[in-house]
Amino acid sequence: MIIKSRVQKLRKHRRRPTVTGRTSLFSGLVYCPDCGAKPHFRTANSLKRNQEFWRCSNYKSRRGECAIHYIRDVVLEKIVFEAISGLADFVKCHETVFLYILAKKTNAMRQKEHKKLQQTVEQGTRRIAEIDRLIEKVFEQNASGILSDERFSKILQSYEKGQKALMQEVSDSQKTLQEAKQKVTDLRLLLRTPRELTDITELTQTLVNTLIERIEVHNNDKSGGHCYVKVDIYFTAAGMIDIPTEQEILAMMKEIQENPQDFRFVA
Ligand SMILES: [Zn+2]
Structure with a gap:
């Protein structure tokens, strides 16, 4: 390398x-x-x-x-x-x-800065996976009729928005660490x-x-x-x-x- x-x-x-x-x-x-x-x-x-x-x-x-x-x-x-x-x-x-x-x-x-970035990557990655599971759950709830289409669409949108921001943050931190x-x-x-x-x-x-x-x-x-x-x-x-x-x-x-x-x- x-x-x-x-x-x-x-x-x-x-x-x-x-x-x-x-x-x-x-x-x-x-x-x-x-x-x-x-x-x-x-x-x-x-x-x-x-x-x-x-x-x-x-x-x-x-x-x-x-x-x-x-x-x-x-x-x-x-x-x-x-x-x-x-x-x-x-x-x-x-x-x-x-x-x-x-x-x-x-x-x-x-060292401090390095540790903080590593934490951002680890926590962010965990949270992204967690949101995936939450999204799956609202899909199920919507399919079974527990969650109305309107509510479902709103929740989904907000999850996806949060996930996107986290992904950007993780990728930026990874890049800085790599550099x-x-x-x-x-x-x-x-x-x-x-x-x-x-x-x-x-x-x-x-x-x-x-x-x-x-x-x-x-x-x-x-x-x-x-x-x-x-x-x-x-x-x-x-x-x-x-x-x-x-x-x-x-x-x-x-x-x-x-x-x-x-x-x-x-x-
Ligand atoms: Zn010259």
């Missing part, structure tokens, strides 16, 4: 073969934050590996409204590598704090990988696909004299993660000690 859903997601990121047959580790994951398009990965036989680059697919195209959003693939690799190894180090040293950040960030469902479960599953995946990795020496396709959902390459800002490209990395299920400073970590640890129950995932 976990693997399946992840694989389904990954299938959406199908890789388009390039002229040279070379692909980037990030194909399918890169987006332009300004126009929302997927930038093109440019490779050619005349280009060396360190010259391969990305640029917005709306740049100077016929409509051409977007800026270039240029970045070399090797530079992007370096940025992503640093982000992943930084995250892995942080998870290894401060797992509790990391869980706390995830819980806050994703609004992971609290929460999926979120936790994705978060677990995000957690498991850094835990299992002892030392990241290089990026692999699996590592990138497991940990990263989206990469946004901003347009380069040359105002400072040298070229600086801002890259936003969205991790699986968690989005952007800023590694906190020592001081922030201490403050969070204090908060965790005060409300330990509040920041645990429900699964």
Whole structure:
């Protein structure tokens, strides 16, 4: 189930073969934050590996409204590598704090809320079955003449109305529970990988696909004299993660000690 859903997601990121047959580790994951398009990965036989680059697919195209959003693939690799190894180090040293950040960030469902939804599903399902039995009963009463047609029709209508509302409520709650479960599953995946990795020496396709959902390459800002490209990395299920400073970590640890129950995932 976990693997399946992840694989389904990954299938959406199908890789388009390039002229040279070379692909980037990030194909399918890169987006332009300004126009929302997927930038093109440019490779050619005349280009060396360190010259391969990305640029917005709306740049100077016929409509051409977007800026270039240029970045070399090797530079992007370096940025992503640093982000992943930084995250892995942080998870290894401060797992509790990391869980706390995830819980806050994703609004992971609290235990109380989860229990309430489960109750709604159980009670609602029971009540729906009960109404079925009541409906059967009024049918019998009407057939045997105890209940007039007029009364029967009114009662039936009211039962059916109530049942319909309950069914909607049960189905909504089930959906919310299912979504929460999926979120936790994705978060677990995000957690498991850094835990299992002892030392990241290089990026692999699996590592990138497991940990990263989206990469946004901003347009380069040359105002400072040298070229600086801002890259936003969205991790699986968690989005952007800023590694906190020592001081922030201490403050969070204090908060965790005060409300330990509040920041645990429900699964
Ligand atoms: Zn663009």
